[in-house]
Amino acid sequence: MASIRELRSRIKSVGSIRQITRAMEMVATTKLRRFQERAVASRPYSQEVTGMVTRLAGMLGEDVGDRPLFQKGAGSRTLILLVTSDRGLCGAYNSNVFRVLETWLKEHPGREVDYYVYGRKGYQYLTRRGREVERFLVEPPLEQTDYRAAARAARLCSEAFLTGKYSDVVVLYTAFESVVRYVPKVVPFLPIEAGTMQGEGGGKTGGDLILEPDASTIFDRLVPRYLETRIYNALLESLTSEYASRRVSMKNATDAAKTMQNALKRVYNRKRQENITKELLDIVGGSEALR
Amino acid sequence: MAGSLTLRVITPARIAFDQTVESVRVPGADGDLGILPRHANMVAALDTGLMRYRVGGKEQVLYVSGGFCEVRDSTVRVVTEAGERPDEIDEERARSAERRARERLSQGRVQEGEPLDILRAEASLRRALMRLRAREFRSE
Numbered sequence: 001m002a003s004i005r006e007l008r009s010r011i012k013s014v015g016s017i018r019q020i021t022r023a024m025e026m027v028a029t030t031k032l033r034r035f036q037e038r039a040v041a042s043r044p045y046s047q048e049v050t051g052m053v054t055r056l057a058g059m060l061g062e063d064v065g066d067r068p069l070f071q072k073g074a075g076s077r078t079l080i081l082l083v084t085s086d087r088g089l090c091g092a093y094n095s096n097v098f099r100v101l102e103t104w105l106k107e108h109p110g111r112e113v114d115y116y117v118y119g120r121k122g123y124q125y126l127t128r129r130g131r132e133v134e135r136f137l138v139e140p141p142l143e144q145t146d147y148r149a150a151a152r153a154a155r156l157c158s159e160a161f162l163t164g165k166y167s168d169v170v171v172l173y174t175a176f177e178s179v180v181r182y183v184p185k186v187v188p189f190l191p192i193e194a195g196t197m198q199g200e201g202g203g204k205t206g207g208d209l210i211l212e213p214d215a216s217t218i219f220d221r222l223v224p225r226y227l228e229t230r231i232y233n234a235l236l237e238s239l240t241s242e243y244a245s246r247r248v249s250m251k252n253a254t255d256a257a258k259t260m261q262n263a264l265k266r267v268y269n270r271k272r273q274e275n276i277t278k279e280l281l282d283i284v285g286g287s288e289a290l291r
Numbered sequence: 292m293a294g295s296l297t298l299r300v301i302t303p304a305r306i307a308f309d310q311t312v313e314s315v316r317v318p319g320a321d322g323d324l325g326i327l328p329r330h331a332n333m334v335a336a337l338d339t340g341l342m343r344y345r346v347g348g349k350e351q352v353l354y355v356s357g358g359f360c361e362v363r364d365s366t367v368r369v370v371t372e373a374g375e376r377p378d379e380i381d382e383e384r385a386r387s388a389e390r391r392a393r394e395r396l397s398q399g400r401v402q403e404g405e406p407l408d409i410l411r412a413e414a415s416l417r418r419a420l421m422r423l424r425a426r427e428f429r430s431e
Contacts, residue, residue, distance in 0.1 A: 038304070041303075044301050044306060045301050045303045049370060052334065052359060055334075056334070147303040147372060208332060209334065210331055210333035210335075211334055212319050212321065212335035213319075213320055221359075222336075225370075229303070
């Protein structure tokens, strides 16, 4: 049975844990909002780029499929760009990503895979299981990621794809659906499926459109931008999900600490009262005996 | 005036500019392109450089780092990685970028570095120089 003193120090330590988790919850809330704002701010850009790519793809028609980025790679391996977090204390965020990874691997038996990894957690996960990480993207740290960093990652993936070592490139990231819903997803990145592009608003513009210098030049410049926005969105959504998840788990920790503190306080007070009663009885008993 | 023209500059971080203007001149990949109201639909690839637009008879400047320009329904959409007004440009950053690019170029020439690296350094030098040029328009 814990002594009064032990109880007091436990109450204190639970209290300070609660303060820390509360602070972390608040930090996560602000960061969540910031990344959410950035994700919203980037939307017009990616919409414009996607729109232009789709329209031009519609105009170019069959020619699109001949471009190397639109064709299945010559190799047999798959390149996975894995987006995880650098830090823990974010609930099941990373383990959910890993679970999806394992399911994907099981669904594609015998597939040889290389990893490009964002986030220390993912790096640790893979190296601990003896899997090799082809490239660990640390510069800049995920949290300070900006469009240019995402563009660099997109370029790395396209260049790797164009070496002919891979048949395709997929991105595994956490899609942010709402503050309480974030789902890890495997999405194909390369080759670009021309079919999906032409589907939306294909020949809509058609007609009289001036192209400077010409459709295929613009298109070839546009495609890398399109890929960049996709990576950028994946990174921002993952970061938003990470902080949403961290906020929830920190809130749970704070609540749990509160419940625990209350329970401990109750025990502590009962003990204290017991002691007082015992002392009183002693005093009364002593004075009775003196009489 | 025959119709109006909306100029919208869209970057990944924000909508850098959204205003009605009288005319626009964009740095197209093969030279400057002038756009007046009721321009035909157009899609153009842009070069890093200065974009000029006219508001109230006065010409203003905006730095753009490549990207694309789409003219549709008398709206000019410039989709670029960076669009900055002269007073938003970080002069110090541009100068240090210029210095770094020049260093890389002088080294690259000596050891015949990878052509890709040289291309990148040249692009980065161009961005820095254009930013500095745009910066000069600030005081007006």
